[in-house]
């Protein structure tokens with residue numbers, strides 16, 4: 411099957427009902443349930459973009475198996491041009507949600523492309539796992555599946571050592587191996603897009619390093635979301651059923667985060683990619699370069715999101731007539747600096763890309779790490795804060811769309827107009843500014859950017875332990891030596 415349409419994605423979700431729970435209710439159909447249906451529509455729009463005659467060339471490439479067009483994020487890049495072309499495709503998808511849907515399917519397509527490009531890594535444990543990775547990659551590429559992933563084990567308590575101590579009562583644990591596959595039991599967080607994905611991928615993550623004795627927690631696999639025994643427990647929906655005018659982001663881009671429970675779930679052997687080898691599980695991100703490739707998708711989206719919020723700030727100050735005020739200019743200038751810094755990191759990652767040991771063109775890890783770390787730690791929370799500082803009371807003096815149809819409309823129209831915008835246009839804009847900086851949707855966005863790639867403290871510890879500072883220390887020693 412070539413690249414899917416939105417309709418085919420929705421039909422796939424309907425055909426394979428999964429066990430999803432939200433606010434005490436078992437969801438019958440995620441494509442029609444109010445908590446999910448608009449998020450589903452937004453993902454469907456991404457698939458439709460692959461069939462837009464003006465976009466198809468930018469969004470797809472010919473399948474190496476059938477020659478039919480398949481999603482470009484599945485391409486295994488061999489040249490810098492491939493990376494740049496892939497980034498442009500990802501920009502189109504990111505812009506379609508203003509950078510707010512982080513788990514557009516390209517995120518996991520890229521992981522599996524990088525794994526397939528480095529499939530020999532998986533053979534080190536058991537030779538047949540190389541074939542499993544390659545076959546699964548081809549299967550998701552040819553069927554254009556949307557994947558979620560859940561990498562973090564729930565923990566009963568946080569161990570401050572760099573190695574996570576896992577409780578078998580809670581963490582996802584291997585129960586047994588059978589002729590058909592492996593059986594796993596336990597829980598994982600946090601499957602963003604989980605209820606509205608086709609498959610769920612499970613693997614470890616560097617921030618929660620597995621201990622030497624964690625063999626029964628060391629695996630990587632991927633299974634359909636409707637696999638028996640798999641249950642998704644959702645947080646409350648940020649789509650409150652309001653209009654696009656009132657909740658411009660929440661009414662469109664709810665990608666839903668879910669906790670996943672596994673009740674003795676059978677994973678067929680052909681879907682197992684790693685098993686029982688702690689070192690390979692801890693090392694796959696570097697060993698396959700998937701860290702750099704995912705980072706390329708992440709940073710692409712971060713640049714889009716920064717540009718969107720910068721554009722929003724510009725409209726806010728023009729609407730309020732604050733463009734000549736020095737501190738307003740200084741805050742917007744700060745946003746420009748952030749955008750330029752992120753863009754520079756992205757371009758440096760591409761310009762300094764090199765072939766990895768598997769012959770896959772791999773973005774340079776340093777600028778990727780710097781850009782995505784800065785975005786989550788400081789840039790995005792600060793950009794949101796600046797929208798609050800620029801918007802002030804206009805973020806609260808905010809009529810709902812239906813207020814314009816009431817007897818209070820004349821007052822709204824008279825008093826809420828500014829020199830550059832009528833009351834309706836001002837309100838529409840400030841609903842967007844509110845959804846970026848004040849609503850529950852916006853709070854989750856900030857939390858997401860801070861945490862999704864791992865707690866910043868743990869990430870910093872990894873950076874501290876792995877970054878080669880010695881050349882710089884040596885230069886300082888040389889300078890000190892000149893003072894003797």
Ligand SMILES: Cc1cc2nc3c(=O)[nH]c(=O)nc-3n(C[C@H](O)[C@H](O)[C@H](O)COP(=O)(O)OP(=O)(O)OC[C@H]3O[C@@H](n4cnc5c(N)ncnc54)[C@H](O)[C@@H]3O)c2cc1C
Pocket residue numbers: 559560561562568569570571572573599600601602603617667854857858861862863864865867868
């Ligand atoms: C909105 C959102 C969406 C997400 N989506 C996904 C997803 O789709 N897939 C997925 O797999 N994950 C996802 N995550 C989970 C994310 O990867 C984790 O939240 C992140 O790795 C932190 O892990 P944790 O929540 O267990 O917190 P911890 O890492 O346990 O941190 C909790 C607190 O304790 C401190 N701490 C605990 N243990 C240590 C230690 N050993 N060393 C240093 N500090 C420690 C931390 O500094 C932090 O303050 C998502 C998270 C959020 C918030």
